[in-house]
Amino acid sequence: MNHEEEDVDIVIVGAGLAGLTTALSLHRLGLRSLVLESSDSLRITGFALTLWTNAWKALDAVGIGNVLRQKSTQMKGFKIASPDTGQFTSEQALDKDGKFEGCESRCVRRKDLLETIVNELPPGTIRYSSKVAAIDELGRFKLVHLADGSILKTKVLIGCDGVNSVVAKWLGLGTPVSVGRAAIRGLVEFPDDSGFDPMFHVNFGGGVRFGFLPVDDKSVYWFCTFTPSQVPSYEEDWQVNPVKMKQFVSSCINKMPQEAQDVVEKTTLSSISYAPLKFRLPWNILFGNIVKDNVCVAGDALHPMTPDIGQGGCSSLEDSVVLGRCLGEAFLKKPNDEDDDEFERIKKGLEKYGKERRWRSFSVISVAYCVRFMQESKGILMTFLRKVWFASYTPRAFLKMANFDCGNLVESQSSK
Structure with missing residues (x-):
């Protein structure tokens, strides 16, 4: 049976946190996207995730921060147990260091988070049981072949399809490695x-x-x-x-x-x-194709990382807002003249997204890996250092990486 090509401006692969939030970012700007999800319903694995200041700024940017705040308790700080006795022997308040004043941390049920996003999306945004079989090109368009034989022709392809991303593989990014x-x-x-x-x-x-x-x-x-x-x-x-x-x-x-x-x-x-x-080797992000023409990756497809500073989901939310803003500028900008090329605008928009997210993703992955190494390594020296220094270093690493603002969906004139 021959399947006709279906035209869609923006195709997002994966209805996880990054995919759904990117769709919501675009929707807030008046842009329609189609999210392809391989499973037959919303995937809610992992139960909950910790969201730090940077994540709440992103959630506020897409208009759902306050809804989720009502369903979660704000953390006041850390209680750190002694590795010898197991008893909680030290505390550190989140607002102890003036540099991190205004820090916000809450643990949110993944189900609450994803369902809140879905409730804000127009009907038909998510297409379930849609597994990507191959990615092809037709001129400057991308053709997304699905396992059921259907074909989507799109101006923009965004991979939010996790650690085993088909889109990341198409871009030539290295496979994430086990830690x-x-x-x-x-x-x-x-x-x-x-x-x-x-x-x-x-x-x-x-x-x-x-x-x-x-x-x-x-x-x-x-x-x-x-x-x-x-x-x-x-x-x-x-x-x-x-x-x-x-x-x-x-x-x-x-x-x-x-x-x-x-x-x-x-x-x-x-x-x-x-x-x-698993995590992506940091130099994959620095030197690999995270963006190529009208294709890019976000979320775990871009920066799978160890959970040691609680930034996996937070970084995905940052990606979604930045990506929405960059694509919004590309699609909504009024053409300067008849020769204005939409594909060139999309390419430049995604290059801008890549430039904004490359170093940030590299930094977060690297810090998470270092914290993991320090916290979990064995040996007399590491044990001693953990006791005298790491107990205070770990909260600082959390707070420093969380002290980031991805900005709003529409770039203010003053920041241009």
Whole structure:
């Protein structure tokens, strides 16, 4: 059966955080896009994510910040546990350093975040069960071939299709590499108030990093990153067995206070997940094609990173606002004359996006990797340094990377 080409101005591959927020950014500017999602419904994995100041600025730029603030608790600071005793021995307030005054950090349910975005999009923006099989070219247009045989002809192709991005592969970007670590994550619901302070509770040492923080009065999100070789060799199916995942995390935190252990113990098995950790080598971003003519990548397709400074989702939101602004300028600018070329404007717009996001993405990936290395490395020197310096360094790394403003959807005249 021959399928006719369907013309779409802007095609976004992937209905994750970056894809949906990019579609919303464009919608706010009056531009229509089509989001292709390979699964048959909205993918809500990972349960929750921590959003820092930079993410809230991006959410405000697309008009949904205040809706989400009502569903999440603002964090006041860090409680850091001693790697020796497991007890919380130091605290650091988020506003302690005047340089980071106004810092905002909240943990948001991924479901709440994605559904809030979807509710703002026009009907028909997302097309489910649409897996990209190949990308081709027809003159200056891109042809997106779907697994069902249909073909989309588009002026702009945006890859927001995650770590295994088809679009990133087409651009020639290197495949993200494993960091040799994995994460187990969970979300626990308490019948009454959880009783936890609105603090980011963290414990690292012995090659394991564990942390938890309240989402709201009754919900707590937790995570544990580790080297899979730390799991006893007789545990064969632990990566798909939430009972064994829970047992392993509990064994890692057995020195911690009982309330911390309860966070893991009271998590239902359906609310625990496992994922290997990957990141893009920083020089891939500095020297690779993150943009080429009318094709680009954003979100995890651009900068998959380790979760050590909580910036994966935050950076994706930044991408979406910057990309929306750059494409808005390209599509909405009135042609200067009859020779004005829309494809040239799109190319320049995406080049501007690439220029804005290249160094920022490189920096965030690199800092996350360094923090991970320092927090989780073993040895006498590293253990000593963690005790005397890293406990205060880690919060500063979080705050420094979060102290960033991606700007508004429409560039102000004064900043031009």
